[in-house]
Amino acid sequence: MSSKSIKITGWALTAVLGLLFAFSAFLKISQNEAAIAQASAIGINAHTYRLIGLVEITSLILFLVPRTAIIGAFFLIAYMGGAIATHLQHQQPVGMAIGVQVVLWITIAVRFPDLLQRVFSPNLTTH
Template sequence: MSQRTIKITGWSLTAILGLLFAMSAFMKISLNETALEQASSFGINATTYRFIGVLEIISLLLFIIPRTGVLGTMLLVAYLGGAIVTHLQHQQPVAMAITIQILLWITAFVRFPELKQRLFLSKSI
């Protein structure tokens, strides 16, 4: 694959994830009725839910900006890990969260090759 193809692929995947996370955060910040019902079934109140949405937006912005992309990736991975655990704890389906988590890792490896090198190709001293 050429560098140009890799770059286009990385940014295309970033755009898809950006739209998904932005929509999710907007629903939390605007306190969408359907989303708020699901959150309350998990024991999350409206103030906490809105705060989670703000954290999601901040993490997404850090992910989109190339200089802070790796930090944003780690924050979004942690966020999705928490979502997966919460869904598991309340016997809710986790397939969507796991799929997004996998897509996030693929995007991170395409956009940040140094991350893939550190995780898979590091030599022990």
């Protein structure tokens, strides 16, 4: 695969994740009635749910900006980990959350191959 194809793939995956997280954050921030009802069912009040939406959109913005994308990626990974834990705690399906987490990791691997190489390199030396 050419460098250009890899770059396009990375940004296409980023766009898909961006739309997904933006929609999710919008439902939380706008206090969508169905979303609030779902959150209330697991003990999350409307104010806390709005704060979660603000954390989500902030993390997404950091992920979309090339200069801050790695820290944004780490925040989104942590965010999804919390979502998975919450779903598990309340005996809710986790397939979608795990799927988003997998796509997020794939996107990171495609967009930041040097990061992937650093993480999995057996020849790391410290200075």
